[in-house]
Amino acid sequence: MTLSPERPEGLGSPLPDTVPASASLRTHALITIVVAPLVVLALALPVALAGGWGPRWYDAALGAGMYALSIMGITAGYHRHFTHLSFKAKRPLRIALGVAGGLAMEGPVTLWVAEHRRHHQHADREGDPHSPWKYGTGRRALLKGLWHAQVGWFSSAARAHHPRYAPDLLADPDVRRLDRWYPLTIAVSLGLPPVLVLAVTQDGRAALVTLFWASLVRYAVVHHVTWSVNSVAHAFGPRHYTGRDQSRDVAWVALLTFGEGWHNLHHADPSSARHGGLRGQPDLTAWLIARFERWGWAYDVRWPDERRIAARLRAEAAGRTPHRQLPVK
Numbered sequence: 001m002t003l004s005p006e007r008p009e010g011l012g013s014p015l016p017d018t019v020p021a022s023a024s025l026r027t028h029a030l031i032t033i034v035v036a037p038l039v040v041l042a043l044a045l046p047v048a049l050a051g052g053w054g055p056r057w058y059d060a061a062l063g064a065g066m067y068a069l070s071i072m073g074i075t076a077g078y079h080r081h082f083t084h085l086s087f088k089a090k091r092p093l094r095i096a097l098g099v100a101g102g103l104a105m106e107g108p109v110t111l112w113v114a115e116h117r118r119h120h121q122h123a124d125r126e127g128d129p130h131s132p133w134k135y136g137t138g139r140r141a142l143l144k145g146l147w148h149a150q151v152g153w154f155s156s157a158a159r160a161h162h163p164r165y166a167p168d169l170l171a172d173p174d175v176r177r178l179d180r181w182y183p184l185t186i187a188v189s190l191g192l193p194p195v196l197v198l199a200v201t202q203d204g205r206a207a208l209v210t211l212f213w214a215s216l217v218r219y220a221v222v223h224h225v226t227w228s229v230n231s232v233a234h235a236f237g238p239r240h241y242t243g244r245d246q247s248r249d250v251a252w253v254a255l256l257t258f259g260e261g262w263h264n265l266h267h268a269d270p271s272s273a274r275h276g277g278l279r280g281q282p283d284l285t286a287w288l289i290a291r292f293e294r295w296g297w298a299y300d301v302r303w304p305d306e307r308r309i310a311a312r313l314r315a316e317a318a319g320r321t322p323h324r325q326l327p328v329k
Contacts (some may be wrong), residue, residue, distance in 0.1 A: 017118065017127060018158035029154040032105070037220035038151075044217055052205070055213040062193040063214035066103065070189065070222050073100025075258050075285040082169065083113045086273035087289055087301040091174070098178040102185035104222050109178050110169045114160035119230075120270055121165075123245035129153050129160070130230045133246060142235065149231035150224070190215045225256045233263035240278065241268035241309065249281070259283030269309045277304045 048054045055063075077097030080086040089097065098109050106112055115129055122128040130153040132145035162170060169175045178185075193214035198207035228250075237248030245267050253261030254276065260266075262276040262283060269277075276283030292298035 015164035016161050017121075017164065019161045021157055021159045025159070026155055026157070033154045033223065034151045037223045040212075040216045040220040041224075047212060053209055053212070056206070056209065058197065059193075059210050059213040062196065062210060063218040066189070066193060066214060067218050067222055069100055070104035070218075071225070071256075071258055072285065072288065073097060073102070074104050074106065074222075074226060075260050076288055077101040078104075078106075078109060078112050079116065079260070080273055080285065080289065082109055082175075083116045084271050085302075086271055087293070087298045089292070089298050090296075093292060093297045095174055095178070098175065099185060102178065102182055103189040104226065105186050105189055105219055106223065106226060108182040109175050110162055110166050111159075111179075113169055114162045114165035117165040118160040120267070123247070123267060124234060125244070129156065129158075131246075132231050132235045146231045146235060149234065150227045189219070225253075226260075228253050229257060229260050229263060233261055237264075239264050241265060243268055249278075254281065254283070258288075259285045265304065265309075269304055271302045271308075272304045273301050274304050 078101035081089055081094070081097055082101075101109065101112070107115075119128055119130060124131045124133050128134070130149045132142060132149040134148050135141040135144045160166075190211070194207040194211040197210040198204065201207070233248050233250045233253050234246050235248065237250040239246075239248055241264050247263040247267035249264045250261045253263075255261070259275045259282070262278075262281045265272065265277045266275045273289045274283055274286035275281075276286065289298060289301060293301050
């Protein structure tokens with residue numbers, strides 16, 4: 001049976017859509033994904049104004065480098081490669097993309113992919129884990145929904161059932177290894193910048209400053225930039241393709257996420273390696289994937305195809321979603 005990342009088990013699957021999340025998992029998500037980033041961002045200004053604790057040029061450089069690496073790990077790796085199979089990658093690149101995505105500290109590969117595939121299965125309808133339209137269309141309902149889509153959904157009692165939504169990853173020894181070593185990836189993500197500064201400067205205080213700015217602040221910014229695709233890019237902005245969901249194109253989100261903010265085409269054609277399909281929609285992630293393809297590291301890349309998009313939108317209008325991905329011509 002051919003598995004599709006949008007409907008992994010097809011219609012009538014006997015596997016449940018979700019499974020209950022343990023109390024420990026919900027508490028961990030609440031602390032590391034909701035509370036900690038907000039606390040770090042709230043402390044940023046007071047710390048910057050405190051004498052000697054503001055960021056130095058090398059803090060900004062290290063933070064920017066880790067930001068770019070982790071965002072690209074999410075966009076090219078977790079999202080376009082592992083979730084939507086937008087391209088195939090040689091084994092070293094596949095592993096590198098998995099590690100880079102883990103540096104964003106948004107969860108192990110399989111967990112992230114399963115939740116995102118569930119989102120596409122139920123986009124902006126009942127069952128979508130993070131739709132901003134969950135509570136209705138009124139102003140108060142939307143504000144509540146935006147909070148839910150940004151971070152509130154992490155406290156949900158239900159989680160995507162991995163055997164239903166990510167059977168391909170569960171069967172992959174490399175991905176299982178990436179999941180198992182995810183805590184080490186977190187340690188590297190947080191520890192690498194201050195360790196480098198300590199090694200060069202031999203200054204413990206300088207290393208602590210770097211830990212705050214290049215590790216903690218960067219981690220908080222990466223999270224909220226990423227989650228803005230779930231919230232902002234499903235609520236505001238133009239729609240060039242009209243499907244069953246409310247995906248939008250948001251330029252500033254696209255800029256910060258290396259192309260993910262061109263979200264409308266993505267939902268019209270989820271398997272496409274390019275999200276910015278219109279003139280004036282730069283997509284840095286697609287540019288990088290094209291380089292990987294040129295160098296022979298990536299292959300079978302799925303670039304946008306209007307016929308595939310039209311077929312998908314017709315299927316959605318008829319109330320069905322294709323089980324198998326349509327071939328790229």
